[in-house]
Amino acid sequence: MNKAIINHLFEFWTQIGKQGGFLTKENGLLFTNPLNNSWPSKVFDIDHEKLDIDDLRRKIGFGAIPNSIATYEDDTIKTILESHQFRRSSKIKAMALDTFGVLFEDINETEFITVSTNDEAKTFADVASESFGYPVKASTIIPLIDKPSFKIILGKHDKGIPTCGMVYIDENGVAGIHMIGTKGAYRGLGLGKKMTQFLINQSIKAQSRKVFLVASEAGERIYTKMGFTSHGFLESYSLPLE
Template sequence: MNKKIIEHLFEFWKHIGLNGGFLKKEKGFDSTNPTENSWPSKIFNVNIEDLDLKDLQQKIQSGKLPNSVAVYEQDIPGKILTSNGFVLTSTLKAMALTTNEISYENIKASDFLEVCSEYDAGLFAKVASKSFGYPVKRSTIIPLFDDPAFKLFLGKHQNSFPSCGMIYLDKNGISGIHMIGTKSEYRGLGLGKKMTQLLVNEALKNQSKKVYLVASEAGERIYAKMGFETYGVLESYGLQMN
């Protein structure tokens, strides 16, 4: 299951890169590298047998590739990367929910705005950037709202939009929920939980039997209470720079 969840995430990144024109396919890996090291800047779909590690290192050092290599939990890729100057920089929990006709009746459509215009896309990018603490470009978000594989939402609170989230329907009919964030000054109000519930309801509309996500350790505790189960981790490695 862990591999399936991570492969969904890689397909998600690849689709975003294709839409945005910043997907690169090279021998042994794929990468997304939007402007200004913004989201999603990742090296993924790594095939260690085909990978030219020296070439990879040089391109990362020169800034041609992002300094973040994502692999699903395995002994061999991690050991090879760490023996060649990379260090483990983060681990995220790979989680899944079996829908079983779960439905959150308390969720009101009026509490959310679906992103349907370039203006909305710019607002989503601003909310996401402030929520996650890294740049999310309007130019990355704009191609997504017209793509039927994606749905993007902003959460309303009083007269503002402090939360965001998106759902991605992959080629296997599985829905993944991504970019669930809340601006720091609005945390603790349950807005992230409401967004997650909305996205699970959207997964039901997609007739997905499973819903995937990746979460931090803190997020894992929240999602576990909603019925998500953990199946392993996504590991990210970065090259130690001189």
């Protein structure tokens, strides 16, 4: 299950990169490199048999490739990276929910906006940037608006729009929920939980039998209470640079 969840995430990044025109494939890897090192700047889908590790180190060194390598748990890839001075920078949980019998009926759908215009895409980028503390560009979100595999969502509260989230339906018909964020001033009000429940409902409506996500340690506790189970980790590695 771990590899299925992580491959879903890699497909998600691949499609974002294709639509935005910033996906590159070379030397046993894929990478996305949008404007100004904004989201998602990632190296992923490593094929260790084709990987030219010295070329990867060199290109990271002069900034041609992002210094963030994502991989599922794989001892061979880990050994190759660590033997060439890469260090693990994060380790987050891969999680899955069986959607049978799950539906959050008390969700008020009028509190959510499905992004359909460039202005709404810009709002999504602004909310995501503030929520996560790293740049998300409207130019990354706009090409996804009319793609049926993506559902891009904003959440309303009072007169504001403080939350965001996405559903991505992969080539196997499995949904993943991504980019669930809440602006700092609105945290503690249960808005992130409402967004998650709405995204799960959207996944069920798309007839996905499972929902995938990756979560921090704090997020894992929340998602476990909602019925998600853990299936190993997504690991990220970077090269220490001066």
